[in-house]
Amino acid sequence: MNLNIHGKQMDIGDSLRGHITNKLEDINEKYFNRAIEANVTLAPEGSAFTKTHISIRIGKDIMVMSDAIEPDHYASFDSACEKVAKQMRRYKKRLRDHHERLDGLGDKDFLPARDLVISTSENKPIEELEEQDHTDPLVVAEMTTKIQTMSVSEAVMRLDLSGENALMFRNANHNGLNMVHKRADGNIGWIDPEGNQKTDTLKVVSG
The missing domain is CATH 3.30.505.50 (Sigma 54 modulation/S30EA ribosomal protein, C-terminal domain)
Incomplete structure (x- = not known):
């Protein structure tokens, strides 16, 4: 999985970058293991909050997106990440069926x-x-x-x-x-x- 982590008007330190990488790799391995690319963007929201946007491309044509706003960088990412995990739990079987069907399309x-x-x-x-x-x-x-x-x-x-x-x-x-x-x-x-x-x-x- 190609992972891109960006900070808008803020610095993404090694610790936070590692935290983001580990959590998304865990989700990919647990739920689908077919993610091609993931993009994570963190940016200040107002004077005391951080907004995180996550987009993940699964297989050929599925995009999963989530957003969260929390008081600090880690909480913001973790909240957005949990939304992704929740969606994966909800649609895990249907996503597997979708990829099998997609392979047979012309x-x-x-x-x-x-x-x-x-x-x-x-x-x-x-x-x-x-x-x-x-x-x-x-x-x-x-x-x-x-x-x-x-x-x-x-x-x-x-x-x-x-x-x-x-x-x-x-x-x-x-x-x-x-x-x-x-x-x-x-x-x-x-x-x-x-x-x-x-x-x-x-x-x-x-x-």
Whole structure:
């Protein structure tokens, strides 16, 4: 596992670096042993706290992320690390099944797509906003991505692990495009357009 440890506006000493390395290697060995890369960033939060962000890439396509804010560096990392471990305990068997299924997928199971980053309207003069209403939004970045075929339960797992707010996927039951997203009430929303046969337009999956 390639491990990158960064400190923003703070020094990561040898003791803390060793602590981070040992704990993440233990988690990798205990739960999946397939982590390719892990990134840990610690930064001051306010005047008396430290924020830790952890991202781990497992296998080809799974990202696990967690954040924590605590009064000191060690407590902040340990809290974020425990969140990662908790997610691994929850999804250990399903992750193993996912990797076995992924090994059997071909190109037909991935839909090529464009991933666009659109500029927001914050801090723009009202005159520019009025002009923009009649034109396409400003694209500030464009990347290529692949929409994977999977079950709804697998999509919910990936959404939970990634820390993102939404995930688009191709439903393995009917090959139509679906989306799962985090709702304000704590549940997971599942959007399945009516053209995708046999399923309801909107369902709610317990989070």
